[in-house]
Amino acid sequence: MNKNRLRRTMMFAPGNNPSMIQDAHIYGADSIMMDLEDSVALAQKDAARLLVYNALKSCNYGNTELVVRVNPLSTPYGMQDIEAVVRAGVHVVRMPKTETAQDVVECDEQITRVERECGREVGSTLIMAAIESALGVVNAYAIATASPRMMGIALGAEDYSANLKTNRSKEGIELLLARQTIVVAARAAGIDALDTVFSDLNDMEGFANEIKLIKQLGFDGKSVINPRQIPIVHNIFAPESQQIEKSLNIIRAMQEATAKGSGVISLKGKMIDRPVLLRAQRTIDLAIASGIISKDELYGYEVENNG
Amino acid sequence: MLKSASAGTLESGDIYIEVSPIIEHKIDVKLTSIVAQQFGKRIKQIIIDEIAKRDLNGISVNVVDKGARDCTVKARINAVLNRAMDTEVIKWD
Numbered sequence: 001m002n003k004n005r006l007r008r009t010m011m012f013a014p015g016n017n018p019s020m021i022q023d024a025h026i027y028g029a030d031s032i033m034m035d036l037e038d039s040v041a042l043a044q045k046d047a048a049r050l051l052v053y054n055a056l057k058s059c060n061y062g063n064t065e066l067v068v069r070v071n072p073l074s075t076p077y078g079m080q081d082i083e084a085v086v087r088a089g090v091h092v093v094r095m096p097k098t099e100t101a102q103d104v105v106e107c108d109e110q111i112t113r114v115e116r117e118c119g120r121e122v123g124s125t126l127i128m129a130a131i132e133s134a135l136g137v138v139n140a141y142a143i144a145t146a147s148p149r150m151m152g153i154a155l156g157a158e159d160y161s162a163n164l165k166t167n168r169s170k171e172g173i174e175l176l177l178a179r180q181t182i183v184v185a186a187r188a189a190g191i192d193a194l195d196t197v198f199s200d201l202n203d204m205e206g207f208a209n210e211i212k213l214i215k216q217l218g219f220d221g222k223s224v225i226n227p228r229q230i231p232i233v234h235n236i237f238a239p240e241s242q243q244i245e246k247s248l249n250i251i252r253a254m255q256e257a258t259a260k261g262s263g264v265i266s267l268k269g270k271m272i273d274r275p276v277l278l279r280a281q282r283t284i285d286l287a288i289a290s291g292i293i294s295k296d297e298l299y300g301y302e303v304e305n306n307g
Numbered sequence: 308m309l310k311s312a313s314a315g316t317l318e319s320g321d322i323y324i325e326v327s328p329i330i331e332h333k334i335d336v337k338l339t340s341i342v343a344q345q346f347g348k349r350i351k352q353i354i355i356d357e358i359a360k361r362d363l364n365g366i367s368v369n370v371v372d373k374g375a376r377d378c379t380v381k382a383r384i385n386a387v388l389n390r391a392m393d394t395e396v397i398k399w400d
Contacts, residue, residue, distance in 0.1 A: 017318070017320075018320045018321045018379040018382075019319060022378070046390070047386040050386045054382040059378060080395065
């Protein structure tokens with residue numbers, strides 16, 4: 001599975017709704033998150049699990065990353081959810097309400113057991129953890145580094161706000177510490193940071209403002225609950241033309257240095273260090289994903305450089 | 308052994324399935340579907356195949372299809388059979 005990929009949008013799909021489970025990918029989200037937890041009534045947990053299992057096994061989701069939010073292992077459903085989705089080939093298991101590194105370790109152990117039993121490559125199923133409490137925020141870095149399967153941590157703001165004994169505001173001031181802690185922990189661990197959902201579908205301006213905020217804070221992307229939210233996130237995350245031009249030049253300089261066998265990359269007399277190169281690569285990935293430049297343009301540079 | 312049970316919904320893209328035990332040794336499937344003419348035979352076959360995998364006989368199946376795809380039919384028939392047999396033991400294939 002690809003740990004390092006674009007995750008600007010993770011589209012939520014209720015696990016017991018066949019239409020949404022089968023079609024969630026057609027709206028262009030980078031990842032879809034099928035939910036077996038909060039959106040499924042207790043009496044329907046068994047049916048939703050089978051629905052997600054069969055959809056994962058037989059539907060063609062193209063290049064979309066497939067994530068399933070399972071029930072906590074402390075409930076009677078969590079184990080069976082992991083059993084089903086790992087066997088079905090899910091890319092990422094999303095753990096809800098993660099509070100300690102031990103939660104991740106236990107999930108990892110169960111995934112490893114199922115991978116062995118069904119013949120799937122051990123380690124091929126990734127984990128992302130949703131942090132939804134004060135304790136989870138305090139332990140964010142320990143959670144982020146608890147398993148080599150970890151690909152990201154996400155904020156679950158509703159439960160977190162309730163746990164703080166406050167409520168969510170439009171400005172999100174109550175979430176600031178949690179958001180920054182999650183981004184810092186994710187960066188320190190070398191994994192992704194995903195922001196919480198924005199539930200008011202009638203307030204697209206408020207939604208756009210929140211995207212600008214979380215982009216500036218350093219998040220990789222956001223969980224979305226409606227297809228209408230996807231293009232707004234993608235547009236705000238799309239790099240500007242000047243930035244793309246600069247990044248293309250950096251990539252070109254890197255390719256020239258590689259062709260010459262040089263370990264030092266320089267552009268217009270200035271040395272390019274690794275963080276600048278990584279940022280340029282991410283900008284190019286975003287520009288391609290946003291449809292601003294095509295892969296062909298990039299290949300053009302490669303051909304030119306190699307020639 | 309087998310009790311009456313149901314699974315699924317009447318929402319678009321879903322399928323609602325009820326099963327109940329009958330005395331005769333047969334699998335009796337009654338299907339109502341908006342696409343019965345095109346896909347009725349296929350839907351029935353998926354249902355019969357899944358029942359046969361469990362060696363069940365003497366079962367009446369009432370199905371209302373709302374345009375479910377094969378994977379949904381398979382998921383719902385297995386959910387209802389688990390409920391009717393009072394088991395959560397799933398044979399993964």
